[in-house]
Amino acid sequence: MLVNPWAYLVSTLIVLPVGFVWYNPKVFGSIWMREAGVNADAAKSANMFKIFGLTLLFSLMATFMLQTIVIHQFGALSMIGGMPFIESAKPSYEAFMGDYQHAYRTFKHGALHGFMTALFLALPIIGTNSLFEMKSWxxxxxxxxxxxxxxxxxxxxxCAWEN
Known part of the structure; x- marks a missing residue:
């Protein structure tokens, strides 16, 4: 197995504590509310079940995509057609995975690729939308x-949590 199911769960849930800290009024919350044009009173009446539920769904979706970016072995898996074809893969796939299954499977390596994903994917998407919405830097x-x-x-x- 390339990824531990617990890693999926923790990776999905990590957005909540990070968000609670990041968007706390003592960190960036007050500045973000002012820059976003969010009224604190209106925010109190928001549907929090919907907001947090969809946040977790979106985080799970990001987790599924991030795994293919941060775990290089997914490239080999994609070359044989994915998980349904592992049993019918040529012996070279098993030999490759035997040699490289644990290569670059560290927190540091996954963190680097995660950061690069934010820089080269999140920044262009958020930046483009924000510029058209006339939001500040x-x-x-x-x-x-x-x-x-x-x-x-x-x-x-x-990347690091294999088993």
């Missing part, structure tokens, strides 16, 4: 910074 950097921390931690967790 503070707003962009606060949101991208949140994803940089989340993706860095998620990448490290997914």
């Amino acid at each position: 503070k707003y962009i950097f606060i949101n991208v910074g949140y994803f940089a921390v989340c993706f860095t931690l998620q990448g490290g967790i997914l």
Whole structure:
């Protein structure tokens, strides 16, 4: 197995404590609310079940994509057609995985690729939308910074937690 199911769970859930700290009024929360144009009173009446539920769903979706970015062995798996084809793969796949199954499976390596994902994927997406929405650079950097921390931690967790 390339990824431990517990790693999926922890990686998915990590966005909540990071968000609680990152968007806390004593950290970036007050600045973010001002830059986003969010009213504190209106935020109190928001549907938190919907917000946190969808946040976890989106985090799970990001986790599934991050695994393929931070764990290089997924490249070999994709070359044989994915999990359904492991049993029918040529002996070279098993030999490759025997030699390299644990290569670059460290927290540090996964964290690097997670951070690069935030820099080269989250920044362009959030930045583009924010520019068209006439948001400030503070707003962009606060949101991208949140994803940089989340993706860095998620990448490290997914990459290192094999068993």
